[in-house]
Amino acid sequence: MAGQYHNPDMLVTTDWVDEHRGDTATIRIVESDEDVLLYDTGHIPEAVKIDWVNDLQDATVRDYIDHERFARLCEKHGISNDTTVVFYGDNKNWWACYALWVFQLYGHANCKIMDGGRDKWKAEDRPMTTQRPSYPAVSYSAKPADMSIRALRNHVQEHISRGNPLLDVRSPGEYTGEMLHMPNYPQEGALRGGHIPGAVNVPWATAVNENGTFKSREELEVIYQQQQGLHPTDDVVAYCRIGERSSHTWFVLTHLLGFDLVRNYDGSWTEWGNLVGAPIEKGTPEPVTSA
Amino acid sequence: MSQSLTDIIHTFQSVDEEMRTELLLDYARKLPPIPQRLQQRRDAGLDRVPECMTPVFLWCEPDESDASRIRLYISVAEESPTVAGILSILVHALDGGTKDDVAGIPHDLVNRLGLQNVIRMNRLVGLSAILGRITRLADDPQPVQPVN
Numbered sequence: 143m144a145g146q147y148h149n150p151d152m153l154v155t156t157d158w159v160d161e162h163r164g165d166t167a168t169i170r171i172v173e174s175d176e177d178v179l180l181y182d183t184g185h186i187p188e189a190v191k192i193d194w195v196n197d198l199q200d201a202t203v204r205d206y207i208d209h210e211r212f213a214r215l216c217e218k219h220g221i222s223n224d225t226t227v228v229f230y231g232d233n234k235n236w237w238a239c240y241a242l243w244v245f246q247l248y249g250h251a252n253c254k255i256m257d258g259g260r261d262k263w264k265a266e267d268r269p270m271t272t273q274r275p276s277y278p279a280v281s282y283s284a285k286p287a288d289m290s291i292r293a294l295r296n297h298v299q300e301h302i303s304r305g306n307p308l309l310d311v312r313s314p315g316e317y318t319g320e321m322l323h324m325p326n327y328p329q330e331g332a333l334r335g336g337h338i339p340g341a342v343n344v345p346w347a348t349a350v351n352e353n354g355t356f357k358s359r360e361e362l363e364v365i366y367q368q369q370q371g372l373h374p375t376d377d378v379v380a381y382c383r384i385g386e387r388s389s390h391t392w393f394v395l396t397h398l399l400g401f402d403l404v405r406n407y408d409g410s411w412t413e414w415g416n417l418v419g420a421p422i423e424k425g426t427p428e429p430v431t432s433a
Numbered sequence: 434m435s436q437s438l439t440d441i442i443h444t445f446q447s448v449d450e451e452m453r454t455e456l457l458l459d460y461a462r463k464l465p466p467i468p469q470r471l472q473q474r475r476d477a478g479l480d481r482v483p484e485c486m487t488p489v490f491l492w493c494e495p496d497e498s499d500a501s502r503i504r505l506y507i508s509v510a511e512e513s514p515t516v517a518g519i520l521s522i523l524v525h526a527l528d529g530g531t532k533d534d535v536a537g538i539p540h541d542l543v544n545r546l547g548l549q550n551v552i553r554m555n556r557l558v559g560l561s562a563i564l565g566r567i568t569r570l571a572d573d574p575q576p577v578q579p580v581n
Binding site for chain 2 (some may be wrong): 179195196233
């Protein structure tokens with residue numbers, strides 16, 4: 143249908159959340175931010191905090207928690223398999239999308255993003271509190287990870303060898319590799335700069351408006367399909383530096399534009415830019431002309 | 434270390450992790466506002482510490498009333514209470530202090546404050562750069578020029 147997102151139900155408005163937030167038996171609001179203490183300064187009253195480091199990452203091995211620990215996390219927050227989980231957070235919902243992606247990795251279908259995130263809620267003077275809600279524990283059954291949305295480095299190597307498209311969602315300076323030569327630029331531990339061969343560059347925030355809401359379907363089609371030559375049936379891998387911005391782009395491509403096969407390469411540049419022998423391109427490729 | 438920083442560290446070490454988080458948030462709320470002339474520099478995009486992913490702006494000037502002391506001003510984006518908290522601790526400990534106070538900041542400040550689970554590895558590059566800049570500026574503090 144012209145104008146409508148592929149999965150329009152994946153996005154809810156601040157109005158909708160305000161209206162439904164009291165329905166804590168069937169809806170669980172989750173705040174996920176870059177700063178672990180931002181939630182503690184004030185949050186939507188019914189929201190629980192899920193922190194990307196403390197709750198979603200393994201402390202010893204660079205990986206997500208496994209599906210059993212994911213199930214325990216849900217149970218602790220009173221999230222059952224049927225619960226509708228509504229994610230929101232800071233900075234245009236970047237970490238909210240990351241948390242949603244993890245939930246979908248383990249098979250939780252009923253997920254939504256509150257369009258505009260935390261900043262829009264605050265700007266509209268909606269209720270916030272510092273009190274933490276607690277919910278009665280429930281049982282949750284998690285499936286092993288759905289690798290159709292996740293790419294590991296060997297997948298990326300195969301992907302390149304097939305000439306399939308990659309989407310680098312970092313800033314242009316990081317993409318071209320010139321940033322590495324700027325004095326005092328945050329290196330984030332990558333020993334080499336540039337991008338994965340074949341990747342095109344669309345900085346992640348291109349997909350959102352000033353107020354943090356996602357752009358319209360038409361605008362997103364221009365950005366990703368017309369300007370970059372990507373097609374909804376393409377096999378696409380998205381990446382950034384540690385996989386949080388690329389999960390935002392994964393959300394856009396998968397749920398708003400209806401791409402069939404998009405995987406988030408969470409190893410991203412902190413892995414590829416440090417990987418012995420990994421091929422790297424620098425600079426800007428020839429512009430794509432749309433058909 | 435300055436007496437203030439010693440006291441602050443002692444306070445953090447004497448409470449449990451939950452209370453340390455509360456203390457850090459309290460410090461974040463107490464980060465002193467910066468004078469308008471420095472707000473203008475910040476708003477013009479000057480004096481940012483680029484190594485820190487969070488927008489942090491920093492100034493160190495000689496104390497007008499006592500040449501042996503420095504003034505320290507820091508501005509942090511609102512969305513980063515963790516960063517605001519640790520930098521507020523630095524301002525409380527070092528503003529009005531001496532160069533020796535600055536030199537005495539322990540390299541393992543985060544650990545000494547018991548905040549390893551809150552101020553995580555990805556922040557340490559930025560924090561290290563901030564401490565480095567404070568040290569360099571405190572060594573030869575100059576009055577900051579206003580924006581024209």
